[in-house]
Amino acid sequence: MRPLLSAGDTExxxxxxxxxxxxxxxxxxxxxxxxxxxxxxxxxxxYEASSDRLVMASTSYVVRSRGFVAxxxxxxxxxxxxxxxxxxxxxxxxxxxxxxxxxxxxxxxVINTHLHCDHVGWNTTTDAAGAWVPTxxxxxxxxxxxxxxxxxxxxxxxxxxxxGDFWADSIEPVFVAGQADVVELPHRAAPGIVLEHAPGDxxxxxxxxxLDPSSGSTVAIISGxxxxxxxxxxxxxxxxxxxxxxxxxxxxxxxxxxxCAATGxxxxxxxxxxxxxxxxxxxxxxxxxxxxxxx
Ligand SMILES: [Zn+2]
Numbered sequence: 001m002r003p004l005l006s007a008g009d010t011e012x013x014x015x016x017x018x019x020x021x022x023x024x025x026x027x028x029x030x031x032x033x034x035x036x037x038x039x040x041x042x043x044x045x046x047y048e049a050s051s052d053r054l055v056m057a058s059t060s061y062v063v064r065s066r067g068f069v070a071x072x073x074x075x076x077x078x079x080x081x082x083x084x085x086x087x088x089x090x091x092x093x094x095x096x097x098x099x100x101x102x103x104x105x106x107x108x109x110v111i112n113t114h115l116h117c118d119h120v121g122w123n124t125t126t127d128a129a130g131a132w133v134p135t136x137x138x139x140x141x142x143x144x145x146x147x148x149x150x151x152x153x154x155x156x157x158x159x160x161x162x163x164g165d166f167w168a169d170s171i172e173p174v175f176v177a178g179q180a181d182v183v184e185l186p187h188r189a190a191p192g193i194v195l196e197h198a199p200g201d202x203x204x205x206x207x208x209x210x211l212d213p214s215s216g217s218t219v220a221i222i223s224g225x226x227x228x229x230x231x232x233x234x235x236x237x238x239x240x241x242x243x244x245x246x247x248x249x250x251x252x253x254x255x256x257x258x259x260c261a262a263t264g265x266x267x268x269x270x271x272x273x274x275x276x277x278x279x280x281x282x283x284x285x286x287x288x289x290x291x292x293x294x295x
Contacts, residue, residue, distance in 0.1 A: 001100045004268075004276055007219045008212040010065040010192040012268070013101045017058040017075035017094045019273045021048035022086060028054050028228065030241050038231060045274035046230055054229055057273035058118055060094070061222050062101045063210055065192030069102050071136065072111045072208050072222050073270060074170075077121020082164040087118070094122055095135065107136040109189050112143070113224025113270065114205040115151040116242070117159070117166035124173050132173045140181045141174045142189060144197070147204030148182055155244065192219075198256065200249025201225040201240065207256070220277070221260070222268045226252050230272055233257065233280055233290050257288045266293065 003011040025032050025039060025047075032039065039047060046055055061072040075094055082088040098104065112120045123141065124132040134141070150156060151167050160167065174180045185197040185206065191213035198207040201224070208222040225240070226249070232238050236253045243249040260267055260280040267278040281291030 001097070004061075005210075005220055005266075007217075008214040010063065010210060010212055010219055012210055012220060012222075013062040013064075014268070014276055015060045015062065015094060015097045015101075017060065017092050018090070019055060019057040020086060021051055021053040021055045023054050023056060025052055025054055028240060028242075029231070029238050030246075031238065035231065035235060035238065038234065042231070043274060046272075054231075055273045056229070056271040059268075059270055059272075060098070060122070061208075061268055062098060063193055063208070063222075064102070065190050065210070066213055068109075068190035068193070069107050070109045070111055070189060070193050070208070071098065071102075071107050071139070073113055073119045073224065074110065074122035074135075076118050077124070077170060079126065080117075080121055080164065080166070080169055082117065082166075083162060087163075090121075095125070098122075104136050105138055107139045109193075110136055110139045110141045111189070111195060111206070111208060112141075112147075112171075113207065113222070114202040115143075115147045115167075115171060116202065116225065117163045117170070119224065119270065120166060120170040123170045132169045134174050134177050134179050139179065141179050142187065142195065143180055143182050144185055144187075144195075144204040144206065145182050146197075146199070147202055150203050150244070198224070198226050198252045200245050200252045201243050203245060205252075218263070218265045220266050220268050221256065223256060224270045226256055227267065227269050227278075228271050230274060230278070230290055233278070233288050234283065236288065261288055261291075264293070 279293040
């Protein structure tokens with residue numbers, strides 16, 4: 001597999017678990033009536049007009065920086081019991097694709113940008129006895145206290161009712177195995193890999209800043225669900241109905257878009273299907289637009 005991006009001693013690989021016209025527009029976003037013209041103008045990799053559904057990908061990233069390897073976001077996972085039909089007992093070749101980049105036994109850290117069930121699934125696989133155990137046997141799994149307390153607190157019960165108990169099959173086994181580290185943010189996992197607090201979608205949502213360790217410059221920002229769809233570049237106020245802190249999420253999104261528009265650094269989002277590198281430009285009226293990357 002070829003890297004999506006490389007700079008100095010750092011390489012980023014993109015692994016797509018699946019893509020699907022999965023969610024009706026109105027289920028994904030709040031307040032889409034005023035955006036119907038923009039939605040109708042989207043291409044087929046962003047929107048399926050026949051079903052009025054948004055096309056979403058599930059993406060993970062493998063970052064190799066001076067020999068240190070991080071896996072960022074682990075999708076829905078295989079064989080997980082889930083409420084949503086499409087995710088229930090999903091079978092994909094995600095692990096084979098990751099294994100083309102790195103032997104799972106050689107992954108140093110696993111980072112879930114946030115603790116939603118479509119970002120933690122491949123944290124675990126089943127052992128011979130059918131128990132959920134860490135997929136990456138020698139990795140440290142990095143969490144922060146805000147999301148750890150969120151996922152073990154009362155607000156998470158609603159998510160488990162909607163999705164299935166992904167704490168029990170995808171996160172708790174990592175703690176039981178002694179492979180979880182609860183870190184303070186920002187956290188430098190390696191010279192080129194920094195976890196930063198980007199709250200909103202969950203209280204402890206993080207983005208991962210990937211740096212060229214030689215120059216210290218930012219190569220890309222793996223942005224998780226700070227942004228779910230390209231629609232939110234031109235309309236940062238558009239908020240996912242799954243966000244737990246909607247106003248905070250918008251402020252986080254605007255700050256990321258501002259940085260990317262000013263610097264030309266690409267975002268690597270969790271669900272955008274139409275672009276592997278999401279470049280952002282200024283639209284000339286104080287807002288943002290998707291750009292071709294020329295800066
Ligand atoms: Zn997500």
